[in-house]
Amino acid sequence: MFKSNGEEDFNDYNGGQEDTVIGSSIKIEGDLKSNGSIVIEGEVSGTVATEQDLRIGDRSKVVADVTANNASISGTVQGNVKVKGKLSLSSNAHVDGDIEAADLEINSGAVFNGKCSMTEIQKVENKDSNLTEEKEGEGEEE
């Protein structure tokens, strides 16, 4: 009875400590924050912030500033997107706002209107303590 037969009742997503799944049947208003990964398939207005990964599905509409570790966008985002790691825009993505990421992938067909800022990660070796430090450099492209 408790064995999975492979059918999924909800979207598959990468596991985090507390995964949040916002389906297409609801609307969120306010500041959506989570310690785990977030999957958005519905409507969100306000802000979205997570320490983990964010996935915005192709049926979703997000009117919010977005902050995440890594993000994958397939729907509509009206707001600024700030990602520490990789940001991927699929061919169905539509982003109106500024984006900031260390690693950026924009697929053919994606629509992006805004400024793009890339954060560079440089490793500096410290001979005494053998620690690596990260320096952030910014380059702007329009």
Place this chain on the structure above:
Amino acid sequence: MHYYVYDTFLNDKKYERVLDRIKTRLLDLEIQGKHEKLTLLKSLDELINDEVKRGTSTVILVGNDKTFQKVVDVATKNKVTLGIIPVGPDNNIAESFGISDVETACDIIAARKIISFDLGKVNDFYFFSDVKLVKNLSRLNIVKDSYKILPKPECVEVSVSNFYFPRGEEPYNSKMNKYSAQDNKIELLIRTEKKKKNWFKKKQEKTLIDTIISSDYFEINSFEYLPATIDDYKVIKTPLKLSIAKEKLKVIAGKNRLSHIE
């Protein structure tokens, strides 16, 4: 000393042999106690309150999931330990605790391995499984931390779940493991309807989990008073304040319980 409570449906003659097997096994294991059959005239809450005053600390329920769910609130408020002897159909909760049949149940009671579970709390009432709303869902607004969740008309069910187990044909997804009754969280589950067209069969309707949000607190408000069902048996009205009560319920469980139950 244990207090054994037999649910009303066990008065049916078809359960006589099973009840005899239970009593024989309990005698063999020398687990003494007082046995009481529920009737329409006797309230379960009053019976348990009275027995607790007489010094009972363990209540063994003979019945099914509904028997267990009905007792959770009064057992928690009286701080008694619960055990289950599953009889008849609809025993998902006992099965998830590793209790498969009456003989195994009696052995588990004798072994007395006690597990603590979180409970959900809705207003002043404790629940084990979930609180469900099915009517006028688009008129609800659910508050969590600094944001509101607004269900759309296509939602068919809003539930806040503490202990999740599959219903009927719904498959148990391994990812739901982390939404257990020991994670100090309750989960908001919103379901929609999915209609499948099949050339050979008629349209199949199935409810799917569309939204999952974990928290330790939710508020459910509405424009008017809407009914909410607690553990499929008690009905209360909105507004609802739902929170988690950590490790509130003690249950005697078996070794073969679900892997995510510690």
